[in-house]
Amino acid sequence: MQRKIFMREMHQSFGVMMLAVGIVVGMILGVVFRINFLNSPWWILFIIGIFLLMYFWPRFLTVGACLIAGMVLAFFRVAGVLSETMEASQTSKTEITVESGTEELVIGARDWFAERIKSELPEREANLGMSYLLGMKTGLDTELSNNLKMVGLTHIVVASGAHLSILVEVARKIFGKVSRFSGLMFSVLFILFFMAMVGWTPSILRAGLMAILTLLAWWTGRKVQPLRLILFVAAVTLVIDPLFLTNLGWLLSFASYAGIMLLGPGITKFFYGDKKPKFIASVVLTTLAATLMTLPITLFYFGQVSLISVVANLLILPTLPYAMGMVFLTGVVAGVPGISSAVSFLTEKMLDFHILTVEFFGKMEQFLIKIDRYEPRVLFLYLFLLIPIGMWVYSKVKNRQIREKVVE
DSSP, X not given: OHHHHHHHHIIIIIHHHHHHHHHHHHHHHHHHTTOOGGGSTHHHHHHHHHHHHHHHOTTHHHHSHHHHHHHHHHHHHHHHHHTSOHHHHHHHHHHHHHHOHHHHHHHHHHHHHHHHHHTTSOHHHHHHHHHHHHOOGGGSOHHHHHHHHHTTOGGGGSOOHHHHHHHHHHHHHHHTTTOHHHHHHHHHXXXXXHHHHHOOOHHHHHHHHHHHHHHHHHHHXXXXXXXXXXXXXXXXXXXXXXXXXXXXXXXXXXXXXXIIIIIHHHHHHHHHTTSOOOHHHHHHHXXXXXXXXXXXXXXXXXXXXXXXXXXXXXXXXXXXXHHHHHHHHHHHSTTOTTHHHHHHHHHHHHHHHHHHHHHHHHTOGXXXXXXXXXXXXXXXXXXXXXXXXXXXXXXXXXXXXXXXXXXX
């Protein structure tokens, strides 16, 4: 009976998930410990271990086949990457960018549109608006960048899943009225165009893949469990480049998404049960879940975390889609007499509100928790803080569901 149940799960999706888990685990072992399995005796010991497991535990052949296949793929991929120098990798990427005429065209269009925005807005507001719309955060001044970091709002000036979610929602509302397929196609086109405009960064690659897979599931009428989606996309992106494991944007992108999709529903269920929280409460709970999951990474890289990030997010995030829309409209109507002045005035005032909010909270250093940077022990917070919290919330939610069934 157990074998039938297990084989049924393998036939559906369990095998794919085990393959993804094997890739992720193999990448972590290879990249973190810098083990080149092609030039070491590790692979021999690995194969011997597999045969021993198969001999003493025959079911391992079905349980772990996909897991082992993923780990082997990861080991060979990491070995290939470690055999190359970082300088050679950077040079290769530069040559590809220069030779790609399509990418030059997209970048040229992006720069042209950025100049139109700059012609209508003051420099500081224009740079903030372009970081919202195009992910061009390099133009932000040092003071504003530091304040954004202090209040935990760095993610709003980096092209990420939040920006793609806004674009997808706009495409689905406009073109979804025509047909379900039109909503899907234009949403995917918006995603690909935005990714090309911003660049193929680790965080935007993660967000783009997840957004497209979610849209495909929506179009086919299927539901994808967030954990499975996270594992699958993590495996795909790591196969593309195992060094994403050392990229801060990639780590924060996955951690925040995991917090929102895995921890967020449990926290919401704990406080509200079957009721749907209102907008402000939803933003607070979502921000709390994302902050908890990114806390160890933030402390490790920055050495500080703000206790008022929830308040800052609550003030900025609801108006972020409107700010992006106004910045885009400013670039579209730039140079049109009368209209451009009115649009740029409203855009400037909205961006001024964001800047003043960030500066106001950025000066409250008394709400900062500071530790030494690159302290590996903070990563154990995932084991001693987040996992117990998740299990506690899960148990409370389950107990509440049981009590509700008893009452019925």
